[in-house]
Amino acid sequence: MSVEQHIPNDQFLQKLTAFYRDSKIRGPRSVYVTMKPYDGRTKATPKANTFKEGDEVSCIFRAKWGSKKIATEVKAKEVNKFHTQYSAIIIAQMVNLEKRKKTEDEKKKTGATKA
Template sequence: SDLIDSDFLTELTRLFQKCRTIGSVVITLKKYDGRTKPVPRKGHPETYEPADNKCLVRASDGKTRISTCVVMTTDVFVLQAYSNLLRAHMDGLKKKDKKSKSKKTKAT
């Protein structure tokens, strides 16, 4: 479901808190031109020009899915709040095992 930016950030915070101990949150960002119809095939003229550079932001914990559309040029405060939220909840990331990497390089 498409949410307003502040609602999206609130729901994203809830997702992070829910998955603090068990589970994970998957976030995807995608360039979005505002079209709801598919892109025409080759051979057909392309006349569509998007007005703004938009970004579609989606988040999911496997059960709940939320999304919002951010205009890159005007929603600066939303993007700052989003990055602060990511920084605050990225402390549960697992570190990569460096030993397995060194074994692979010795074998080859």
């Protein structure tokens, strides 16, 4: 999928949930999610150019799992709704996180810094 083709927000959240579910089932692959400001341009611009006063700025969310990529554009008016749905997905996926066990060397280092 190219960057110019964005899927609807609801479909993005469904596929993101599927990415997380598949990453649990099919092995330890990471799901990468990025968020950036987006003004609708598809070509790169020089760094000196920034958003202008009249530009309608939105966010672009991209997710990657293995070789699969998805992207969606979230308009400024829909950010709060999208963020609550996205947060619910992230919180639901934190169930299987485990605290990493410290080795003896790490315990000694943290003990030395506290003293």
